[in-house]
Amino acid sequence: MSPRPYKSTTRRAAADQTRARIIAAGRELLAADDDVLVFSLDAVAKRAGVVRMTVYYQFASKAGLLEALFDDFAAHGGIAKMVPLAFEAAGDAGAALDAFVTAFAAFYDSDRLGIRRVNALAMLDAEVGRALAARTVRRRNAAEVLLARIAAADPHALALAQPAAVELLDALTRFDLFDGLAGEERRIADVAPVVQRVVRASLLNPARSAGEPRA
Missing domain, CATH: 1.10.10 (Arc Repressor Mutant, subunit A)
Structure with a gap:
């Protein structure tokens, strides 16, 4: 029975x-x-x-637990909902890049201490380091998709060849960059406009970069 x-x-x-x-x-x-x-x-x-x-x-395993924890960070931070908004804006390169930066700033702000601890622990624990590296590849992949869509919408929008642009956008949206800029007195969201300006200045063709960053 x-x-x-x-x-x-x-x-x-x-x-x-x-x-x-x-x-x-x-x-x-x-x-x-x-x-x-x-x-x-x-x-x-x-x-x-x-x-x-x-x-x-x-x-x-510990790796399985870490994967579940990272999924929980992502769910609470809303990253899966916000990054597609950047993809949808690809016809306006500046707006798309601004939205991408905003998505990661909001994600990092959602549990700044927890994400900071994970990054610190990854330096000391090889298993955590491997798990984190596998997750951060997703940010690079998202940057690659976004920049490909921007280039498809306007072949002259970007000032750099796509491989270099992907490397730079990935580097400029790392947690430690936002965390260091914000320091202990500000939220990460407070420095997002600064990062947006740097991203625009670094990636956009000057002839296509008109417009102010959107927080």
């Missing part, structure tokens, strides 16, 4: 709640004000109030 549907639904709901609690614990651990940050399955399990095997059952 097969299990009753309501029992399966209840178990699935309980598993989803446990998964959400573990992800929340991972984010809390990243935001914890500790001198030495240790990010491990054991540390996350302890903070979530579950045993290590529960974390392993949900995510299979």
Whole structure:
């Protein structure tokens, strides 16, 4: 006799709640004000109030947990909704670049401390470093798509060949650049217009770069 549907639904709901609690614990651990940050399955399990095997059952590995955490960062930061707005504006190169910068500024602002900790931890923990590198490739890929669309709409819009333009846009939208410009007194969104001006000046053909950056 097969299990009753309501029992399966209840178990699935309980598993989803446990998964959400573990992800929340991972984010809390990243935001914890500790001198030495240790990010491990054991540390996350302890903070979530579950045993290590529960974390392993949900995510299979530390890499799996990191992937889920990065997905959670992305969902809360709204990056998947904002980057397409830049693509849609590709007919206006300046507006498209402004929207791209705004998307990443808003994403970084959504959990600045957590993202800062992940970047710092990536320097110390090779597994975190690999997971983060795999995610940051997505920013480069998005930059490549955006610039290809801009060039398709206006072949003379960009001042640089596309490979160089992709490298530069990727570099100018890194978290550490925004974080360093903002310092401790300002939000990242406050410096987005500065980055927009630098991006426009660096990438746009002067004959096509009229217009003020849009925050």
